[in-house]
Amino acid sequence: MTYAVAAYVLAALIWIGYLVSLRARAARLRQRETVTRR
């Protein structure tokens, strides 16, 4: 039971981490774009 739950929890954490990193990278690029335009 522990291993099965651990597999799903770790997969969820990996996806959450990756999606957060995507948002952060997009926000940084948008910010850089705004600064460049000024």
Next chain:
Amino acid sequence: MTSMPGWWSKARPAVWGLALVLIAASLWAAFFRAPIEAQMGIVQKIVYIHVPSAIATLVAFALTFGASIAYLATRSRTWDEIAASSCEVGMVFATIVLVSGPLWARSAWNTWWTWEPRLTTFLILWILYGGYHVVRASVSAGSRRTISAVLGIVLFVNLPIVWKSVEWWRGSLHPRAVTMTGEMRQALMLSMAAWLVFFLAVFQERLRLERLRDEAEAPR
């Protein structure tokens, strides 16, 4: 192809919605509908995330291969963006395969890791596609797309090797074929559909990021 068609952006919320509904349904089917496997017990439930993630990895890298060929043929930056985005999302799926596999192996084979053909070839695949991103981040902007495309084509050689490894080499602990009950098979099919739609949703997000990066780096 200079940019993605209009329906592509419009479909984003629908794809995310469908992915989340399918994932919820697949988790329900895996844990509450499919029976507990007689020999392995509840740890066999890992199959419903391990196998779909492996299939999504192969689909992602196959898309990288196709888009890399299209880039070299057309020199359209959209194909390069598709190849790089698909490759990165494929890497995340491959990481999940490598994380969930040992958890299953510990219970089924009494070891976290063994150098059997499927595990070894998949680890090599993960390292080489990781190298794709290292190279892409290292080379100059002028040659980045061409070098990435060549790598995206060359690395594809690994996919049939991983797929056929259980047949080509002896000593494989991965089974060539698996017998499942009807409900187990249905849950696995639903999980595959769910994670492939989820791949599409994440791929769309990653593609938007790649487009943003290209626009930020474009000469003004």
